[in-house]
Amino acid sequence: MSTWPSPSVSTPVDAVVDLPGSKSITNRALILAALADGPSQITGTLRSRDTDLMLDALAAMGVGISPAPDDPTTVDVTPAPLHGGRIDCGLAGTVMRFLPAVGALAAGDVEFDGDEQARSRPLHTVLDALRDLGASIDGSSLPFTVHGTGALAGGPVTVDASASSQFVSGLLLSAARFTDGVTITHDGPPVPSMPHIEMTVDMLREAGAAVSFDGASWTVAPGPIRAVDWAIEPDLSNAAAFLAAAAATGGRVSVPRWPTATTQPGAEITTILELMGATAARSDDGLLTVTGPDRLRAIDIDLHDVGELTPTVAALAALADGASTLRGIAHLRGHETDRLAALATEINRLGGDVTETDDGLRIVGVPLRAGVWHTYADHRMATAGSLLGLVVPGVEIENVATTSKTLPDFVSMWETMAGSAS
Numbered sequence: 466m467s468t469w470p471s472p473s474v475s476t477p478v479d480a481v482v483d484l485p486g487s488k489s490i491t492n493r494a495l496i497l498a499a500l501a502d503g504p505s506q507i508t509g510t511l512r513s514r515d516t517d518l519m520l521d522a523l524a525a526m527g528v529g530i531s532p533a534p535d536d537p538t539t540v541d542v543t544p545a546p547l548h549g550g551r552i553d554c555g556l557a558g559t560v561m562r563f564l565p566a567v568g569a570l571a572a573g574d575v576e577f578d579g580d581e582q583a584r585s586r587p588l589h590t591v592l593d594a595l596r597d598l599g600a601s602i603d604g605s606s607l608p609f610t611v612h613g614t615g616a617l618a619g620g621p622v623t624v625d626a627s628a629s630s631q632f633v634s635g636l637l638l639s640a641a642r643f644t645d646g647v648t649i650t651h652d653g654p655p656v657p658s659m660p661h662i663e664m665t666v667d668m669l670r671e672a673g674a675a676v677s678f679d680g681a682s683w684t685v686a687p688g689p690i691r692a693v694d695w696a697i698e699p700d701l702s703n704a705a706a707f708l709a710a711a712a713a714t715g716g717r718v719s720v721p722r723w724p725t726a727t728t729q730p731g732a733e734i735t736t737i738l739e740l741m742g743a744t745a746a747r748s749d750d751g752l753l754t755v756t757g758p759d760r761l762r763a764i765d766i767d768l769h770d771v772g773e774l775t776p777t778v779a780a781l782a783a784l785a786d787g788a789s790t791l792r793g794i795a796h797l798r799g800h801e802t803d804r805l806a807a808l809a810t811e812i813n814r815l816g817g818d819v820t821e822t823d824d825g826l827r828i829v830g831v832p833l834r835a836g837v838w839h840t841y842a843d844h845r846m847a848t849a850g851s852l853l854g855l856v857v858p859g860v861e862i863e864n865v866a867t868t869s870k871t872l873p874d875f876v877s878m879w880e881t882m883a884g885s886a887s
């Protein structure tokens with residue numbers, strides 16, 4: 466087992482960290498560009514495992530995908546009639562849940578597979594919904610095959626999206642191209658990660674689709690998806706771990722190009738860090754700066770809408786004074802790994818005091834010690850362990866390479882930030 470000795474600091478960090486593009490926005494822009502009525506150019510495209518799997522998958526169905534030779538983050542996308550092909554989903558929720566609907570619009574069989582670990586991620590809801598909308602699909606989890614016919618009827622469908630917002634986004638993104646559009650009604654416990662559905666709706670509207678939401682159902686009218694030259698915002702969920710480093714060390718971290726308005730749930734990290742005692746300010750030119758407190762305060766918070774931030778917040782809570790409660794995140798058991806179990810196990814392995822609850826974690830801040838931090842192939846476990854390692858000497862991260870899922874340069878960026886502590 467190879468491990469990475471994550472750097473620890475004895476003085477505050479003071480760094481500017483420029484983040485590459487958002488995974489969630491990149492993968493939506495790629496799909497909308499692939500289904501559009503003309504060619505588009507995407508700038509600031511995230512190039513990472515999850516987004517390269519999306520690029521490859523769309524190319525496998527016939528879409529023209531051309532990264533600029535001198536700048537792979539600028540990608541020209543040329544729509545073409547979709548045909549059958551093989552798709553590797555890796556461990557990417559956005560690929561395995563957004564592309565089955567695209568596959569139904571292809572003329573031919575589209576075969577989906579992915580990492581062994583991906584086979585246990587919830588998926589059948591989106592496949593059942595597509596069957597209800599007229600698709601022919603073999604299988605209910607990876608591997609599965611969509612027998613595309615070049616068209617999908619669409620219409621009304623009811624889903625229980627309480628396990629993942631991606632079930633709704635995955636139907637909405639392609640729905641303007643269904644013959645009758647779609648009306649999706651959610652029936653079940655509350656849908657998590659609603660800002661991610663708002664991101665889908667906003668981007669569809671920007672591409673000219675007619676989308677409405679009445680509080681219970683989302684409707685997309687049939688019609689063309691306009692070609693848009695998308696400019697991708699920096700990934701604010703990845704920014705969160707770096708900003709949290711300022712909070713954990715009493716230091717200062719700035720992130721350029723912080724959007725004034727965004728649907729990225731990662732933006733909520735500033736409010737969370739403020740609740741824990743940090744200050745956050747954005748300058749007129751978009752530089753977001755977090756300054757850490759002397760001591761971190763415990764927090765009691767519902768993360769249902771922003772579950773992606775949980776590993777970062779859990780690591781901070783383990784360093785804070787007092788007992789924290791993170792609620793509303795039972796659905797994290799179906800993320801890259803069971804994140805509640807993984808966080809409890811790994812923080813406790815370092816001497817922490819974490820208990821799993823029905824819908825989250827109770828974390829008491831106690832002194833932590835050196836040890837190996839396991840990542841379970843989960844990029845956000847790797848970044849959470851590194852955050853602890855910044856203040857707890859001797860934390861070794863197993864399989865830090867898993868950060869390539871959304872941030873291939875994580876190690877060098879983190880080492881540079883740690884090096885800023887004088």
Ligand SMILES: O=C(O)C1=C[C@@H](OP(=O)(O)O)[C@@H](O)[C@H](O)C1
Binds near residue numbers: 630661
């Ligand atoms: O649509 C998206 O881009 C995402 C939605 C969320 O999924 P869940 O609703 O499954 O939490 C989020 O956690 C994931 O990282 C990205």
Ligand SMILES: C=C(OP(=O)(O)O)C(=O)O
Binds near residue numbers: 556558801
């Ligand atoms: C849950 C996540 O990813 P995915 O898109 O694979 O669901 C995540 O990035 O935190």
